[in-house]
């Protein structure tokens with residue numbers, strides 16, 4: 001069976017203690033490779049490699065680093081099919097989704113930050129008759145990037161690309177559940193001519209390898225995307241060490257649909273925003289609020305279309321949903337469906353596993369699920385489920401829906417459907433979210449700030465925000 005290796009100092013090496021863990025294919029439920037079960041010993045090695053590489057990498061001009069990162073993005077693009085297949089196999093998502101979203105967006109992220117760094121500028125503050133302040137923006141040194149399993153390479157690149165572009169050396173850990181494209185990324189880094197030790201990729205469990213990255217004193221910043229509980233632990237651990245922190249955490253996003261929306265467009269987008277990637281996107285709208293005038297019409301058409309949605313193995317070109325990422329995650333989502341019933345909810349469609357023929361009979365397939373009849377403040381409507389499960393709730397007024405939308409601890413994104421321009425602005429202003437889409441979903445301009453409020457995170461990724469996070473400003477004053 002294939003054994004993945006850690007990528008440290010430009011070489012693919014075994015974990016120091018020689019321990020491996022199984023990697024499962026969600027589509028079949030079978031183990032298909034092993035990955036290093038790294039711990040603090042491997043982090044120590046990676047930090048040493050990064051320390052050696054740092055003077056070379058941070059001493060390069062932005063143009064030189066840019067060229068290497070452009071080659072890296074082109075290297076992924078050149079191996080598109082291999083990356084797409086690996087992502088789909090590791091995560092369970094339909095091949096088409098990996099081909100249209102995950103890998104092309106990872107390519108774009110590397111390309112975007114490779115070129116952004118050439119245009120990045122720092123500030124000057126002249127004081128008339130006194131002197132001038134100018135601000136240097138220097139790389140932080142060695143930084144840690146930890147990412148989740150839902151959009152594996154895409155979210156990995158979202159952190160690694162700006163960190164590298166700004167001149168930092170990186171110790172990165174993908175989720176143990178989806179390590180494969182990160183493994184391939186190491187190969188592409190070498191092909192692109194990245195100096196050894198600049199990018200180091202460790203595999204293993206969050207509680208061991210991830211924790212050791214967070215705790216290593218020479219790692220100056222942690223950029224983390226994952227669950228709110230893990231983010232809280234990381235904040236508690238890293239804050240006393242005065243590490244810079246960027247935390248992109250969970251969500252429970254409202255999808256607010258007014259009577260006056262473009263019904264057809266809203267319907268097709270809402271099907272995607274509810275169930276894309278098996279509902280395992282932090283931006284999915286899992287709480288759907290529909291104004292009373294169109295509630296029954298919405299419910300009838302939505303449930304009919306969800307019911308007809310094809311759940312199949314990721315290679316099936318008809319599959320709209322593939323497999324859930326893991327058995328424990330499938331069980332967690334199923335337990336929330338049971339909770340919803342206990343809380344008085346009615347399952348309108350879905351709610352059960354999908355049994356596929358061999359060799360997919362051991363895979364983790366779940367029907368997309370729509371639930372109605374729950375109060376806005378019950379656990380099902382307050383806690384992140386992170387699966388293909390949505391609730392639908394009627395409302396009458398803007399005030400009422402805002403109160404329900406803003407009632408959770410989260411505030412990542414919100415989607416609003418209306419053709420009333422003034423209402424759109426009012427709602428966008430008042431909804432608790434870092435990202436608001438009006439009559440759209442998942443449209444991303446890489447220059448815009450990305451992140452959430454309340455328990456959905458601290459800090460922003462994207463554009464200059466990311467380059468500012470991965471640099472330290474130093475103000476210099478010169479007297480005239």
Ligand code: NDP
Nearest residue numbers: 147148149175176205206210211226227230248249250282
């Ligand atoms: P987790 O928080 O479980 O894990 C995220 C990453 O952190 C993984 O690489 C994990 O490793 C690692 N990790 C776990 N424990 C620790 C620790 N103690 N110290 C350091 N690292 C650790 O999240 P999931 O992977 O389950 O991802 C789903 C979550 O991510 C959802 O809550 C979702 O909302 C959120 N998310 C947020 C996004 C945003 O932009 N705000 C975007 C995408 C997802 P391992 O997997 O090996 O345990």
